[in-house]
Every structure is written in C-alpha cells, then in structure tokens.
Amino acid sequence: MSKTITYAEAIEELETIVSEIENASIGVDELSEKVKRAAELIKFCRSKLTATEREVGSILKNLETEALEVE
Amino acid sequence: MSKTITYAEAIEELETIVSEIENASIGVDELSEKVKRAAELIKFCRSKLTATEREVGSILKNLETEALEVE
Amino acid sequence: MSKTITYAEAIEELETIVSEIENASIGVDELSEKVKRAAELIKFCRSKLTATEREVGSILKNLETEALEVE
Amino acid sequence: MSKTITYAEAIEELETIVSEIENASIGVDELSEKVKRAAELIKFCRSKLTATEREVGSILKNLETEALEVE
Amino acid sequence: MSKTITYAEAIEELETIVSEIENASIGVDELSEKVKRAAELIKFCRSKLTATEREVGSILKNLETEALEVE
Amino acid sequence: MSKTITYAEAIEELETIVSEIENASIGVDELSEKVKRAAELIKFCRSKLTATEREVGSILKNLETEALEVE
Amino acid sequence: MQTDPSNVVQKQVFSLSEITESIARMFAKYYASPYWIRAEISKLNFYPASGHCFPDLVEKQDGKVKSQVRSIIWRDDLFRISQKFEEVTREPLHEGIAIMFQAYVKFTSEHGLSLHIIDIEPLYTLGEMARAKLETIGLLKKEGIFQHNKQVGLPLLLKRVAIISAETSKGYNDLLVTLNRNPYGYHFITKLFPALLQGDAAVESIRKQLIKIKEVIGQFDAVLIIRGGGDEVGLACYDHYDLAREVALFPLPVITGIGHSTNETVVEMVACINKITPTDVAHFMIAGFRSFEDRVQISTQKLFAEVEKTIEWQTAVFNNLVTGFQQSGRSFVKNEHETLEQIGLDIRESVGVAVFNHRIALSRFETALMVHPGQLLGNCRMLLHSQVKMLGFHKTHFINGHSGALDGLGEKVQLLDPVNVLKRGFTITRYKGKAITFGFDPEPGAIIETETVNEKLSSVFAEKKPK
Numbered sequence: 023m024s025k026t027i028t029y030a031e032a033i034e035e036l037e038t039i040v041s042e043i044e045n046a047s048i049g050v051d052e053l054s055e056k057v058k059r060a061a062e063l064i065k066f067c068r069s070k071l072t073a074t075e076r077e078v079g080s081i082l083k084n085l086e087t088e089a090l091e092v093e
Numbered sequence: 094m095s096k097t098i099t100y101a102e103a104i105e106e107l108e109t110i111v112s113e114i115e116n117a118s119i120g121v122d123e124l125s126e127k128v129k130r131a132a133e134l135i136k137f138c139r140s141k142l143t144a145t146e147r148e149v150g151s152i153l154k155n156l157e158t159e160a161l162e163v164e
Numbered sequence: 165m166s167k168t169i170t171y172a173e174a175i176e177e178l179e180t181i182v183s184e185i186e187n188a189s190i191g192v193d194e195l196s197e198k199v200k201r202a203a204e205l206i207k208f209c210r211s212k213l214t215a216t217e218r219e220v221g222s223i224l225k226n227l228e229t230e231a232l233e234v235e
Numbered sequence: 236m237s238k239t240i241t242y243a244e245a246i247e248e249l250e251t252i253v254s255e256i257e258n259a260s261i262g263v264d265e266l267s268e269k270v271k272r273a274a275e276l277i278k279f280c281r282s283k284l285t286a287t288e289r290e291v292g293s294i295l296k297n298l299e300t301e302a303l304e305v306e
Numbered sequence: 307m308s309k310t311i312t313y314a315e316a317i318e319e320l321e322t323i324v325s326e327i328e329n330a331s332i333g334v335d336e337l338s339e340k341v342k343r344a345a346e347l348i349k350f351c352r353s354k355l356t357a358t359e360r361e362v363g364s365i366l367k368n369l370e371t372e373a374l375e376v377e
Numbered sequence: 378m379s380k381t382i383t384y385a386e387a388i389e390e391l392e393t394i395v396s397e398i399e400n401a402s403i404g405v406d407e408l409s410e411k412v413k414r415a416a417e418l419i420k421f422c423r424s425k426l427t428a429t430e431r432e433v434g435s436i437l438k439n440l441e442t443e444a445l446e447v448e
Numbered sequence: 449m450q451t452d453p454s455n456v457v458q459k460q461v462f463s464l465s466e467i468t469e470s471i472a473r474m475f476a477k478y479y480a481s482p483y484w485i486r487a488e489i490s491k492l493n494f495y496p497a498s499g500h501c502f503p504d505l506v507e508k509q510d511g512k513v514k515s516q517v518r519s520i521i522w523r524d525d526l527f528r529i530s531q532k533f534e535e536v537t538r539e540p541l542h543e544g545i546a547i548m549f550q551a552y553v554k555f556t557s558e559h560g561l562s563l564h565i566i567d568i569e570p571l572y573t574l575g576e577m578a579r580a581k582l583e584t585i586g587l588l589k590k591e592g593i594f595q596h597n598k599q600v601g602l603p604l605l606l607k608r609v610a611i612i613s614a615e616t617s618k619g620y621n622d623l624l625v626t627l628n629r630n631p632y633g634y635h636f637i638t639k640l641f642p643a644l645l646q647g648d649a650a651v652e653s654i655r656k657q658l659i660k661i662k663e664v665i666g667q668f669d670a671v672l673i674i675r676g677g678g679d680e681v682g683l684a685c686y687d688h689y690d691l692a693r694e695v696a697l698f699p700l701p702v703i704t705g706i707g708h709s710t711n712e713t714v715v716e717m718v719a720c721i722n723k724i725t726p727t728d729v730a731h732f733m734i735a736g737f738r739s740f741e742d743r744v745q746i747s748t749q750k751l752f753a754e755v756e757k758t759i760e761w762q763t764a765v766f767n768n769l770v771t772g773f774q775q776s777g778r779s780f781v782k783n784e785h786e787t788l789e790q791i792g793l794d795i796r797e798s799v800g801v802a803v804f805n806h807r808i809a810l811s812r813f814e815t816a817l818m819v820h821p822g823q824l825l826g827n828c829r830m831l832l833h834s835q836v837k838m839l840g841f842h843k844t845h846f847i848n849g850h851s852g853a854l855d856g857l858g859e860k861v862q863l864l865d866p867v868n869v870l871k872r873g874f875t876i877t878r879y880k881g882k883a884i885t886f887g888f889d890p891e892p893g894a895i896i897e898t899e900t901v902n903e904k905l906s907s908v909f910a911e912k913k914p915k
Binding site: 104107108121124125128135149150156160 | 836839847851853854857861864866876882
Binding site for chain 7: 175178179182185186188190192195199202203206209210213216217220224227228231
C-alpha cells in the first residue's frame, strides 16, 4: 500500500469495496483479493485513528498542564 | 480440467452446458458427456467457493481479533 | 505563529477551528494539525491575557502608590 | 496629554473607559492601552484636585482668620 | 465686586453658590472661581453686617440716652 | 422729617416700622435707614407729649386780644 | 270809626270805672274758684325788690300767639312754688317753659285781667321738657346729624383744647389743676372761651363761642364744654335743639363735662365724648397721652428687641451660610477625591471582570477542543467498525449468492442427466453403439442394445410400424 494514501482515500476505497461486494459486482475470483485489500485499509484506518487520537490527546494534555501551571 | 480455469469461466461453461442440455439439441450420448462435464465444473466451483469463503472468513476473523486487541 | 496576530484574530481563528471540529467538517487527516493550531492559539491567548493582567495590575498598583503618597 | 483638557472632560473620558471595559466593548488587545490612558487621566485629575483643594483651603483659612479679626 | 450690590443680593448669590457646591452642580474646574467669589461676598456681607450693627447700636444708644435725660 | 407729619402718623409709621422689623421683612440693607427713621419718630413723639407749641400760642394771643375787644 | 260829637248825649254813657267795676263784679261772681290752666311763660317779669313775679302767659299755635294773659305770683307763693318746681324739674321757673298752674281769674279796675297763680304742677312741666327733649333728639336723628360729632374722630392726643366754660367756674378750675399737675410732665395748651353755662341765655352764649372757635379751628384738637361746682338747676338749655345741633355739627370733637347726676342731656348725647365731670375730662385727656406714651414706649422697647433679634438672626443666617460654605467647599473636594478613587477601583474591578470573562470564553474553546476531536475520532471508529461489519455481512451474502446459483445449476444438470430418465423406467436403445433417433430404420434382425437402469439388454430388431 502506498504510504501517501490518506484516511479519507482509504475510507473511500473501503466503501467502494464494501459496496462492490454488496452489489456482487465482483467475481468470486476477486473476492479474496478485495477483502484482503479492505482488511489492509481497515488496519490502516484503525492505526491512523489511534495515532491521531494519541497525538491529539498529547496536545490537549500539554494544554491542560500548561493551564494548570499558569493558573 | 485445466488448473488455470477461473470460477467465472467455470460458471460460464456450466451455464452454456445447462442451456445446451435444456434445449435438447444434443443427443443422449452427448448429454451424458455434458452432464459429466457439468458435474466436474460444479464440483470445481463449489470447492473454489468454499476455499474463498474460508480465506475471506479468516481475514475477517483476523480483523476482528485485531480490533478487539486494539480496543 | 506570526507575531503580528492579535488576540481578536486568534479568538476568531480558534472559533473557526472549534466550529469545524464540532461540525466534523474536517477529516481525520487534518485533525491533528488543527488541534495543534488551536492549542497554540489558546496558549497565545492565555499568555496574552496573563500579560495584560500583569500590565494592568502594575499600572494600577503605581496609581495606588501615588495616591497614598499624595494623601 | 493635552494641557487644555478640563477636569470634567477627563472625568468624562474616564467614565467612558470604565463603561467600555465594563461592557466588554474593549478587546484584550486595547485593554492595556486604555488602562494606561485611564491611569494618566486619574493622575491628571488628582493633581488638579489637589491644586484646587490647596487653593480652596487657603481661601477658607483666610476667611476664618478674618472672621476672628472682625469679631 | 460692583459697589452697588446689596446685602440681600450678596446673600442670595452666596446661597446660590453654596447650594451649587453642595449639590455638586459645578465642576472642579469652576470650584476655585466660585469659592473665590463666595469669599468676596462673605467679606462684603461681614463688613456690611458689622457696620449695620454698629450704626444701629449707636442710634439706639442715643435714643436711650435722650430718654434718660428727658425723664 | 417733614414738619407736616402729625403724631398720629408718626406713631403709626413707627409701629409699622417696628412690625416690619419684627416680621423680618426688613433686610440688613434697609435696617439702618429704618432704625434711623424709627429713632426720629420716637423723638418726635416723645417731644410732642411734653413740648410747648409756640406756634399755637401766638395765634391764641391774637384771639384773646380780639375776645377782649368783643366783650 | 268816626264819632259824631253831637250824638254823644243821646246815648247812655258809663265811666270806665263803672264798666270795669261791673266786669269785676261779674268775674267775682262767675270765676270765684281757682282753675287749672295750661300755658307757656313768655316772660317771667320777676321783681327781686318786691319778690313778686308777673309772668306773661301765652298759648301759641303754629308759632302764632293765640292767647295772651298776664299773671301774678305773690312773693310768698313764689317761694313755695319755685322750691317745689326746682326740686322736681331741676329747672327754675323761666321764660319759655310750659306750665300747668292753679290760678284765680281776677279782673281789677286798676290792672285789668290777670291770673293769680297759687300753685304750679311741676310734673306737667317735667313731661313737657321730656317731650321737648325727645323732639330735639328726633329732629337731630331725622337730619342724620345725631352721630355726626362722634364720627369726627378723636385725635390721639388732645393737646390743644378750646374750653367753653366760665372763668370762675369750679369745674374749669378743676380741669386746669388736674391737667397741669399731671405727674407725667405732659404739656397741654388750653384756651378759655367764656360763656354762660346754664339757663336760657346759655344756648346763645355757648353757640356764640362755638362759632368763634370754628374760625380758628386749625389751632385746636377738641372743644371742651365744662361746667361744674354749681347747682344742677338750669340744664334744660343742653336739651335745646339749637345748641345740640351746633354741637352735633361741630367740626372738632366736642367733649362735655357738664357735671350732673341726672339724665344725660342731648348735648352730652351728641358730643363726641361725655365725661360728666371736668376732672374726668382731664383724666381722659391725660389717659390719651398716657396711652400714646405707652404706644411710643412699647414701640421703642420692641424696636430695641426686634433690632437686636434681627441682627442676631441675620448674623446667625450669615454664619450658617459661611459654615455651610466652608463645609460644602471641603466636602466637595473630598467627594471628588472619593469619586476619582472609585473610578480607579472600578477600572481595576472591570478589568478583572473583563479578563475573567475572556478566560471563561477561552476555556469554552478548550473544553470544546477536549471533547470534539474525541467525538470525531469516535465517530470515525464507529463508521470503520460498521464497514467491517458490512464487509462480513456482504461477504456471507456474496458467498451464499454464488453458492445458491451453483446449486441451481447443479439441480438443472441433475434433472437432465439420462440416468435419472432410466430410473423412471425409460430405456435407451442403441444400434451399433449409437442411440437410435428419429429416422432409424435398420434391417430386421439387427442386434440392438437396450440400456435400463441396472442392466443392458441385447435384442434382435423385428419390424418397424408407424404409430
């Protein structure tokens, strides 16, 4: 998977895959591949979410700490 | 049966055979041959399907497991 | 952050960011950046407030001291 | 501060500043400036008042002295 | 002060000034002037009152003396 | 004082002046004048009681002479 | 009337005495007893030497003499009659009075007709005097001048007085003594206008002096009519209309001190002031001075007190004003200081409040920042999770779909499998290894193979017949 993919792109691709499976617009032959891809995307999104959460959390923690220090 | 045949090709051939048989334009002897072929194809497809299901199922299981781990 | 930003501009930008986050009109990809920016703005505003407080306090203290001397 | 300002004008300006600060019609950016201005005005008024007090006091003292002489 | 002012006028003006000062209907800017004027009026009234007292006293004394002489 | 004033007018004027002073309807400005006038009136009234009237005497003398002639 | 002298002897002629004696006899016969008669004394004709009195009596009607007779009161009678008369009427017998008398009507040759008065009823005269007095009052009232002198008004000080009296009168003397010896040192100016003060002549005498006074009226404050010390007889003149009118109309106030104890006379009634005795008049005048002096004294005292009060009050007002001025001047500056310092405090407080409010506003952003990114990420997570779920769901559906399709195809193939036909009892006939079809027409005796479910049957073909 390219490193440059964004969360938004990943979600979009994921949604496409889910929709393709839903609409059976792919064959059985590709299913595995597609699901595999979806899994990858999901993992990517998950990690991205976690990372973001962690980052935001740390920023806010700093903010709070400072606020306490200032006060 | 060639190993390179895809599920889609198999289904296509199967459908052709069924259609031929249904049209009764083939003789009894040919019919038997065709039916034999169809049975082979069905078997192939079923195994393919089962394999795919298993594979996909395993991927998804992993995904869920991960999700649980992460969460 | 540019030094020339005013408190009012900072608050305005802060409002925009918070409102974007609230309305989920920004994606996960930008979230960190935006939160970081918001945190910076908050710090800026905080320090500006503290500085103002201190300055005003000192001015008024001078005034009181003088008043006592005069009386 | 212009020398031509009167006590009344100074008080009026002071009151305007207080009311502006109270009504939050002054931003944080201008607050220091305004307080500085107010402090100047207060100093001006104080000195004016002290001068007036001295003058009035002297007139009243004269008056008392005269009264004693007359009686 | 004009020489033609009467005691009554002086008292009236004085009362007006005192009431103005009491009701703070004059500003600090005018206070000195007003106090100066009041002091003048007070001096005027005082001398007038003293003069009148003396004059009247002398008239009445004469009257008494005469009465004694006649009886 | 006009010579033509009668003692009735004199006492009336005196009483009026006294009553004016009593009712405080006379200010400091007029007090001296009024007291002066009152003193004059009092002298006039007092003298009326005890003084001899020369003027009358001469006319009566004439009258007596005539009377003698008539009888 | 002319008389012819030649005719004289032919007539009976009487001497005067014969006639008068005849009349006298007749009078003596017919007028033997005395009569009560009413008349007016027009002239008294008293002769002090003899002591007899010969009053002329008249009866008047509408001012004209209707009847006139002479009368006589002998000395002895006169004394008795006069005494009784004066006792009752307070008047001597005098001209002009009406009397009711008892008299003999006498006629003598020497004196002719005369009435010999032996008694006079004084009550009649008294009644007549009262009537005359009422008449005078009535007239004055009718003329509207009865109150005239009272309305002239008394001056405050009766300093210069014209006195109508007799120089020798005790009343006049009393007045002067009382006035001049007043203990207060008041100075009065008096001028005597001598007049008769009783009897008939008094009316004219007093009137004459009143007229004289009128000429120098500006010199006097009042006119005094003073009488006293003598007897109280002969005061009827003060009821006389002429005198009363003069007094009533007099332009100066008239004060009477006629000095009697009987009824008020008309003059006293119309006078401005009636004080009975001259001493009373003097006291009245002194009292006037006294009250004037009192007024002056009271005014003087009041003047002293009020002037002092005024000065005190004005001084107090002034001092209050000065104190008020000093206080207000000082408190003005003090208040202004307080106001100014309050502004300083207000600024401090409002800045505090403003900064606090800004902090609150800022903390709102902080709170939003704490909450919303978490929410956003949570939502993303949920969305992702649902995609995972969908993926599982759709996969199953997908596999099932394909499996179903495969099953359908399988069924169809199975149905068409010839084996299944054989199972129902059909057979397949073959000739030379090939299933026979329409148009098969072998030679009889050819070996044909029939396949059933379980076995293959070989048979010889017989014939072919159309169905």
